[in-house]
Amino acid sequence: MAAAQALSDRGLSHIPTDYIRPPGERPEVAHDSFSQQHNIPVIDISEASEGYGHRMLVREDQVLDWRDYFDHHTFPLTRRNPENWPLNPPAYRQTIKEYSEHMKLLAQRLLSLISESLGLKPSYIQDAIGELYQNISLNYYPPCPQPELTLGLQSHSDLGAITLLLQDDVGGLQVSVDGSWFAVQPVPGALVVNLADQVQILSNGRYKSIEHRAVVNRNKSRISIATFYDPAKEVVISPASELVGSDHPAKYKHVLFGDHVSAWYQKGPDGKKVLDSLSVK
Ligand SMILES: O=C(O)CCC(=O)C(=O)O
Numbered sequence: 487m488a489a490a491q492a493l494s495d496r497g498l499s500h501i502p503t504d505y506i507r508p509p510g511e512r513p514e515v516a517h518d519s520f521s522q523q524h525n526i527p528v529i530d531i532s533e534a535s536e537g538y539g540h541r542m543l544v545r546e547d548q549v550l551d552w553r554d555y556f557d558h559h560t561f562p563l564t565r566r567n568p569e570n571w572p573l574n575p576p577a578y579r580q581t582i583k584e585y586s587e588h589m590k591l592l593a594q595r596l597l598s599l600i601s602e603s604l605g606l607k608p609s610y611i612q613d614a615i616g617e618l619y620q621n622i623s624l625n626y627y628p629p630c631p632q633p634e635l636t637l638g639l640q641s642h643s644d645l646g647a648i649t650l651l652l653q654d655d656v657g658g659l660q661v662s663v664d665g666s667w668f669a670v671q672p673v674p675g676a677l678v679v680n681l682a683d684q685v686q687i688l689s690n691g692r693y694k695s696i697e698h699r700a701v702v703n704r705n706k707s708r709i710s711i712a713t714f715y716d717p718a719k720e721v722v723i724s725p726a727s728e729l730v731g732s733d734h735p736a737k738y739k740h741v742l743f744g745d746h747v748s749a750w751y752q753k754g755p756d757g758k759k760v761l762d763s764l765s766v767k
């Protein structure tokens with residue numbers, strides 16, 4: 487059993503100190519007023535070997551997130567090995583496969599529209615990203631005895647181009663707008679579209695990646711499924727030359743996507759600090 491769930495199941499009244507965030511990073515609102523009945527489907531990940539755990543960063547001194555997650559590497563097909571995915575329920579592998587294909591098409595449609603809205607050719611962002619690296623992350627946030635002291639997922643922006651997020655009806659996703667946190671209330675049947683860092687760079691800052699986090703609550707567990715649309719680690723991303731000129735200079739340095747990922751996992755995202763470090767001063 488993964489860590490946060492095991493702690494939750496132990497029925498502790500206090501959370502371990504390595505989950506306690508410094509006062510300035512604690513959520514102000516405890517989301518313990520949700521009353522909907524919620525049944526969590528049982529998925530057996532005990533056989534699974536594809537990236538799962540509860541630590542987000544490689545640093546040892548990190549504050550831990552009250553979350554367990556499980557990753558599926560779905561594109562390119564050379565990374566896909568359904569043998570690593572749960573066998574139960576029986577439709578699981580086929581469902582992930584179909585879901586990944588639909589999410590790919592939807593993300594591509596959205597990226598085309600974003601490219602066009604910038605006056606670029608529809609395939610611009612997809613061409614810049616190159617071969618799609620798609621991961622599907624299943625996040626599980628167990629009930630937490632002290633939700634006011636911790637976070638399910640620390641503040642960050644997503645690293646790639648675009649993220650499609652499916653959340654259940656419990657609620658917990660928050661976005662930062664002008665320095666304040668706002669809850670993103672679940673809408674049945676709807677996906678949340680989060681723009682990620684590479685679209686901010688490619689659009690030379692005309693689109694902004696969204697800083698977000700997840701809070702947990704005392705009574706309910708919550709599941710969210712994030713589908714990430716990323717470039718390969720070898721791809722260099724830079725502002726579109728069409729969007730750079732003498733009256734609007736490049737706002738970001740070129741970045742090797744792999745370096746962006748390493749900085750994120752080593753230093754910690756700390757909101758959008760990793761992206762901010764690429765700003766041209
Ligand atoms: O659980 C959520 O609502 C957010 C998940 C998320 O931001 C992520 O997986 O990157």
Ligand SMILES: [Fe+2]
Nearest residue numbers: 642643644698
């Ligand atoms: Fe995210």
